[in-house]
Amino acid sequence: MIxxxxxxxxxxxKEKPExxxxxxxxxxxFAVIIAAILIVSTFYFQNIKGSYKxxxxxxxxxxxxxxxxxxxxxxxxxxxxxxxxxxxxLDFPLKYSYSAANFVRKLSLITAEAIKLxxxxxxxxxxxxxxxxxxxxxxxxxxxARSKFLQYYQALKRFEDILHMESSKVKVKPGEKKxxxxxxxxxxxxxxxxxxETW
Amino acid sequence: xxxxxxxxxxxxxxxxxxxxxxYILLYFIPTLKSINRxxxxxxxxxxxxxxxTRMDSDFSFSDERERNYFARINRELSGKIPxxxxxxxxxxxxxxxSNYIQKLAGEDGILxxxxxxxxxxxxxxxxxxxxxxxxxxxxxxxxxFTGKIKNAVNFINHIPWSDYYLSExxxxxxxxxxxxxxxxVLKIYYIDLQEQTAGVVKNSEKSRESLVxxxxxxxxxxxxxxxxxxxxxxxxxxxxxxxxxxxxDTLRKKEQQ
Numbered sequence: 001m002i003x004x005x006x007x008x009x010x011x012x013x014k015e016k017p018e019x020x021x022x023x024x025x026x027x028x029x030f031a032v033i034i035a036a037i038l039i040v041s042t043f044y045f046q047n048i049k050g051s052y053k054x055x056x057x058x059x060x061x062x063x064x065x066x067x068x069x070x071x072x073x074x075x076x077x078x079x080x081x082x083x084x085x086x087x088x089x090l091d092f093p094l095k096y097s098y099s100a101a102n103f104v105r106k107l108s109l110i111t112a113e114a115i116k117l118x119x120x121x122x123x124x125x126x127x128x129x130x131x132x133x134x135x136x137x138x139x140x141x142x143x144x145a146r147s148k149f150l151q152y153y154q155a156l157k158r159f160e161d162i163l164h165m166e167s168s169k170v171k172v173k174p175g176e177k178k179x180x181x182x183x184x185x186x187x188x189x190x191x192x193x194x195x196x197e198t199w
Numbered sequence: 200x201x202x203x204x205x206x207x208x209x210x211x212x213x214x215x216x217x218x219x220x221x222y223i224l225l226y227f228i229p230t231l232k233s234i235n236r237x238x239x240x241x242x243x244x245x246x247x248x249x250x251x252t253r254m255d256s257d258f259s260f261s262d263e264r265e266r267n268y269f270a271r272i273n274r275e276l277s278g279k280i281p282x283x284x285x286x287x288x289x290x291x292x293x294x295x296x297s298n299y300i301q302k303l304a305g306e307d308g309i310l311x312x313x314x315x316x317x318x319x320x321x322x323x324x325x326x327x328x329x330x331x332x333x334x335x336x337x338x339x340x341x342x343x344f345t346g347k348i349k350n351a352v353n354f355i356n357h358i359p360w361s362d363y364y365l366s367e368x369x370x371x372x373x374x375x376x377x378x379x380x381x382x383x384v385l386k387i388y389y390i391d392l393q394e395q396t397a398g399v400v401k402n403s404e405k406s407r408e409s410l411v412x413x414x415x416x417x418x419x420x421x422x423x424x425x426x427x428x429x430x431x432x433x434x435x436x437x438x439x440x441x442x443x444x445x446x447x448d449t450l451r452k453k454e455q456q
Contacts (some may be wrong), residue, residue: 027211034215038222045230052237059244073254076261077419079269081412082229086272086426088410090279091431093366100370100436101352108348108441122370126410166238 002069036131050078064146095198099161103131105198114138114148124179128163145188156192164192207308208271226269254453257420265422271427274346279364280335282390289393292363293338296387307357308350310378339368345378355383364388428436 099179100122111117135154139145153167169191174184216284261269283289297314304312317339344351351372368384 031211034219034407038219042226045234048234049230049237051243052234054239056237056244059241059248061243063248063251066248066255069255070251073258074262076258077414079305080419080423081260081414083269083272083413083423084418085410086276087427087430089364090272090276093364094431094433096438097356097359097367100367101356102436104348104352104355104372105436105440109439111441115373116374118374120370120372124366124368157241 004025066152092124092198096129099196099198100129102127103159103161107133107156112148112150112152115152125195128195130195131193133190133192135190135192137190138185139188141184142186144186146170147174147184149188149190153192155193159196161198163195165192167192175181210349214370215279223251254420257275257417259420259422262422262426268428276364277390279362280388280390281363282392284392286393292389295366296361297341299363300358303357304344304354307346307354309344309346310355312344315343324445334391335388336391337366337388340385340387342381342383342385344381344453345375345382346381348379351379352440353436355381356436357432358385369445442443 007008040139084136093188094162103122104120107117107120115135115137117135121132123130137145137148139148147169149167156162170188171187172186176184204252281288281292283292293316300314301312344354344356357369358367364387366386366388368386369382370384371382373380
């Protein structure tokens with residue numbers, strides 16, 4: 001870089017006609033400005049770098065003094081985490097079985113005569129359980145079937161431990177007409193899935 | 200002469216551009232990169248310092264009582280998980296648990312109980328228990344039975360009340376011919392001392408692996424609340440039941456009468 005600017009200056013000082021001298025003067029000024037910018041920016045960046053290095057050194061000293069306690073804190077935290085984990089492992093089977101059994105018991109209380117459950121599936125998840133109910137509702141017509149299903153769904157929603165719930169595959173199919181019976185009945189098939197929090 | 204001057208000027212400009220690019224490539228960009236790196240380092244350190252300061256001021260170190268809790272919970276858990284040293288131990292464990300389940304089923308009025316052990320009779324490694332209890336495995340058995348809804352749910356509730364670490368998994372209830380039909384998948388936990396499989400644990404249970412612990416939680420900064428050390432009580436279900444849930448139409452009518 002220095003060599004380059006030296007060449008530029010030497011070249012500009014050489015014996016030349018007047019119009020060329022003028023031009024090389026312009027080139028020299030340009031080169032000097034560029035050189036000045038580069039030199040200033042180099043100093044500027046070096047200065048920034050240096051200040052950051054200094055700050056890091058100061059911060060590291062504080063960090064090291066504070067981190068002396070960190071190992072023992074981390075160990076205690078791990079022991080506490082293990083404690084909560086083990087408490088969860090010990091309690092979860094009891095919580096899960098109680099919640100699942102109680103859920104089926106509560107279902108038995110809200111299931112009216114016209115509603116027949118075909119299948120219940122319960123599975124454990126980390127802090128609770130998921131359930132899937134498949135059932136069938138008999139009614140005189142579609143409207144009655146849907147209203148019975150809605151009543152049943154609302155009753156399910158009132159279970160305080162249900163976190164969320166959704167119904168799917170709700171289908172109404174015409175039932176078979178049996179001899180001796182009046183109007184043809186319809187059957188509504190439903191699936192309700194949801195999650196329960198164990199207490 | 201003119202051409203020569205033009206050539207020299209062009210060479211000067213090109214070499215200036217070249218020099219500036221060299222400057223940018225070799226000095227400017229690396230310097231900017233290192234300044235950014237320093238900035239990040241400083242920010243990270245400051246955050247850690249903030250964390251440490253917060254932890255130092257909020258953290259309560261363990262006292263004698265908390266250390267007792269740690270020891271008690273480990274004893275409680277390892278006391279429930281039996282050690283299996285040989286095939287005979289394994290068979291004995293299976294027999295003891297089968298006897299326990301059959302006795303419980305009898306007490307709860309369960310009918311047609313079938314205990315179906317895992318076909319391979321080989322436990323799957325369980326990850327998640329702390330390192331103090333190694334080589335924990337779980338053996339899956341399937342219970343199928345029938346019975347009145349009240350008896351069945353009481354039985355389901357009572358199964359984990361054992362001295363062993365028994366954990367119910369999937370529970371299936373479906374409408375049977377006369378009474379509902381139940382399937383309960385049960386997991387028996389034991390410490391396998393037959394083969395030491397320290398290191399990589401394959402086929403671990405998903406539910407335990409996915410138990411997420413937030414090590415930055417403020418809960419871990421405080422001593423354990425004595426209330427949280429109490430085990431979940433063995434609760435009986437409330438006595439209100441209805442029997443019509445799964446019954447077939449004929450049985451429903453009979454029950455209504």
